[in-house]
Amino acid sequence: MVIALDTGDMERLGKRAAIFNDAGITVNIDHHPTNTQFGQVNLVNTDSAAVGEMIYRLIEMMGINIDKDMATCLYVAIATDTGGFRYSNTTPVTHRITADLINNGVDVSYISQTVFETVSLPKVKLMGKAIENLELFENGKLAIIKITDDLLKSVGAKEEDCDGIVNIGRNIEGVEVAVVIRQRAGGELKINFRSKNYVDVSVIANRHSGGGHKRAAGCTIKCGINEAKEMLIKEIREVL
Amino acid sequence: MVIALDTGDMERLGKRAAIFNDAGITVNIDHHPTNTQFGQVNLVNTDSAAVGEMIYRLIEMMGINIDKDMATCLYVAIATDTGGFRYSNTTPVTHRITADLINNGVDVSYISQTVFETVSLPKVKLMGKAIENLELFENGKLAIIKITDDLLKSVGAKEEDCDGIVNIGRNIEGVEVAVVIRQRAGGELKINFRSKNYVDVSVIANRHSGGGHKRAAGCTIKCGINEAKEMLIKEIREVL
Structure with a gap:
């Protein structure tokens, strides 16, 4: 099984398209309105600010505990796709999920500094x-x-x-x-x-x-x- | 009655100290650990990322509906005091309150642009x-x-x-x-x-x-x- 995340169409997979097509089951999880439903299983939610929100929901539904590493990855996914909670796609759901991720151990200050403030x-x-x-x-x-x-x-x-x-x-x-x-x-x-x-x-x-x-x-x-x-x-x- | 917000001590009131002292009832609402409890009524919560969080709680307790203007003001108070949700004082509570404020009509993109991105x-x-x-x-x-x-x-x-x-x-x-x-x-x-x-x-x-x-x-x-x-x-x- 191969899962494509945050990918609007096959073209964006680039060289990885071959790996995707060779898989027994292909899954496409995305939030772009232009998504072409290119997988065998397609989960496209255009209301989500970030695919990170969708993955959070899936993990929640599976009853899996979110550890610090998982929380950090999802936090980065959500924070970057919303421009640090500044773009118009930022919803109450975005903030509620983020609240829970911080509860699970995200080091907000360190991650924000690394992701948003470090410049070469x-x-x-x-x-x-x-x-x-x-x-x-x-x-x-x-x-x-x-x-x-x-x-x-x-x-x-x-x-x-x-x-x-x-x-x-x-x-x-x-x-x-x-x-x-x-x-x-x-x-x-x-x-x-x-x-x-x-x-x-x-x-x-x-x-x-x-x-x-x-x-x-x-x-x-x-x-x-x-x-x-x-x-x-x-x-x-x-x-x- | 005069209420001082986000003020650690009387000195920070500057010229307004006279107005504060002349009032029948003086109230001090703050989140600084160094607060000197200078009011007759002192509500100091050092766990709050912003005084905006404390005011949100008070409004909620009073059973008042938060309209768009109120939500916008509280959002600005919280967003600025947390450096746009980036400082270490940003808690799950901060994000949960923010979720509710956006629900009450904050124009996230416009406010963020005006507050954080406009430079002379x-x-x-x-x-x-x-x-x-x-x-x-x-x-x-x-x-x-x-x-x-x-x-x-x-x-x-x-x-x-x-x-x-x-x-x-x-x-x-x-x-x-x-x-x-x-x-x-x-x-x-x-x-x-x-x-x-x-x-x-x-x-x-x-x-x-x-x-x-x-x-x-x-x-x-x-x-x-x-x-x-x-x-x-x-x-x-x-x-x-």
Whole structure:
């Protein structure tokens, strides 16, 4: 038996799809609304903030005692999928389950520090450079950060260190749309969009064959970095 | 009747002490272990993560329905005093009360964004400069950030924008002690200490007539900024 957790479709299994398909029984436990029901047994609950909530329920139903390690793993699953109990998917059930997990021995402070607050030195330096390069437009409603390949190298940061950099712009008081333009080695530009309250950034991303959600979207553009910046300012100005 | 909330002693009431003392009945509701029981009626529960938890209990006991505004205020009180459910004071009770508050209409995502994620532009710029000025010592176990008065002015930041800057250093992977040396207009240096796992920074702060907790302390030193830096490196080296 193989169980796939938190996996919307077969594609997300990547190389592990072969292992999944070779199993006698395939089980798919997930909470994404887009789940394709790809298992022989499918347990999909879109009301759950995290698959960790679903696993908690299963363990409870099986009458198994939750020890400290299990509680810690489930706590991390729930805390990360709710952005530390901050996203709109956080429900009363999320908090009730978390209460019980802490009762079973989670070291809240240590786990929170490790999961949410520890940052590598290159990432911190990248954040500093991103702030240095941050520009505001449209009366401070639009924030743009450019990250060139050279800049990334200069601080010893990796591709994945760019994750979340767009939030630096979005979190600034008065900013509605934040954009990160990331130059990649091949000359391609990877664009990240975030919005705060009313702009649907997926519409902008869609124009450039990208996609995403209303408040978080992305796309890839092939042109000069400053050319892309000017184009995006123009496009976003219309919806601000 | 006057009620003091979240106030350890009369001093913290500041100018409001006169109003408190003039009242017919004085009530003191708090959760600090150091509370001096300064009211006629004292309700001090040191097991509560936040006074918001205590007020929730009182409202519940009075049989009053909690509406959306009340739920939102109590949620903010609890979320801020637990660092967004991350500090060690966060208990199962904290999460159970929070579950009920969300049930009563708290807009989790909006409130979290407003309370925890909105940062002013000067503060963001100050963070960038702080990262630029950050130095590591002792094989990356000690992080020091110097903030001069000129630097503060150059980004248009205020004194209070320095709050939390020390966490930039503390959160770096491998750092055990983080220090912010802040030059103030008068030539005085205000020092902030944070530690992660084992160094008792209150001992260092005490040497300079400061104080605080094991993991967060502070003091004031009168000397040159670089002189202070060298002295602190030496003192911290011994306990790393």
